[in-house]
Structures are given as C-alpha cells and as structure tokens.
Amino acid sequence: MSDYEVQLSDEEWRERLDAEQYAALRQAATEAPFSGSLLHLDEAGAYRCAGCDTVLFETGAKFDSGSGWPSFDSAVGPIVEKTDPSHGMVRTEILCGTCGGHLGHLFNDGPTDTGLRYCVNSASLDFDPGEES
Numbered sequence: 001m002s003d004y005e006v007q008l009s010d011e012e013w014r015e016r017l018d019a020e021q022y023a024a025l026r027q028a029a030t031e032a033p034f035s036g037s038l039l040h041l042d043e044a045g046a047y048r049c050a051g052c053d054t055v056l057f058e059t060g061a062k063f064d065s066g067s068g069w070p071s072f073d074s075a076v077g078p079i080v081e082k083t084d085p086s087h088g089m090v091r092t093e094i095l096c097g098t099c100g101g102h103l104g105h106l107f108n109d110g111p112t113d114t115g116l117r118y119c120v121n122s123a124s125l126d127f128d129p130g131e132e133s
Contacts, residue, residue: 006052006099017051024123025051025101028093033068036122041070045129047120052099054078056125057118063111069104069119073112081106094118 008016013026023029038047047057047070056077065071078097083090084105092106103124110117 002100004098004100008099013051020123021050024121025049025096025099025103028102029121030104031069031121031123036069038070038122038125038127039068041127043127043129045127046076047072047125047127049077049096049099049101049103050124050126051101052096053126054096054098055128056096056103057120065110065117065119067117067119070122070125071110072118072120073110073114073116075118079103079106079118094120096124 014022017025024031044059046055048055054077056075056079057072058076061072061074063071063073080095080097082093082095084093094103094106095101096103101124104118104120107117107119108115
C-alpha cells in the first residue's frame with residue numbers, strides 16, 4: 001500500500017483519465033517534445049495534477065526551456081522526487097505527492113535563482129486560468 005492520499009485501482013484510473021493522461025501519469029510515458037498543449041500557454045493560472053486535481057505549479061514559475069516540455073523553476077504543491085535509472089542514465093523523476101502520478105523529471109540546469117527545471121508532460125497537468133495564488 002502506498003502513502004498517497006489519493007489511491008485508485010488501475011480500472012478506476014483508466015476510467016478517470018484519457019489514454020494520453022493514463023500513459024503519462026500511471027505508466028511514466030513521455031509525450032513527444034513540442035507536442036503538449038500546455039507548452040506555449042502563458043496565461044496566468046494554476047497547473048493541477050490531471051489525476052487528482054492538486055495544484056502543483058503556477059504560471060509565475062513557468063519558463064521556456066527550449067526542451068519541448070512545459071518547464072517550471074519551482075513547485076507550489078507536493079512533489080515527490082525519485083531516482084530514475086531508466087534509459088541508460090540516472091535522472092530525478094517527479095511524482096505528484098497526492099496521487100503518485102508521474103509528472104516528468106527534475107533537472108539542476110534552470111536559468112533562475114532556484115537553478116531548477118521541473119520538466120513536465122502536458123498530459124500530466126490540467127490548467128486553471130486566473131487561479132494563481
């Protein structure tokens with residue numbers, strides 16, 4: 001049993017999420033670079049986990065990293081970091097701290113004072129315009 005507040009069966013996740021969201025959040029799939037719907041979104045608001053609706057990021061932390069995925073220099077919601085040794089490299093995977101959904105990866109090459117780049121799949125997030133705190 002996990003320690004996540006939101007825990008659903010695989011069947012319940014499949015019912016709640018569309019195919020792309022399920023692949024990203026529950027199977028750690030990565031959407032193709034430059035394909036995500038949130039990549040060039042600059043409107044003020046909050047980015048929520050598409051699996052459990054927890055606010056994780058805000059527009060003020062978003063920047064264009066040139067990587068092809070929405071990037072943020074800080075998080076406002078619960079993020080779990082986990083070592084990911086897949087694909088012949090060691091990276092830091094980031095998960096939603098409420099439901100354990102795969103969001104993307106964290107890198108230490110961000111251009112702001114935090115030095116961080118949360119590189120996130122658009123499929124892992126929903127956007128709420130005007131909800132920034």
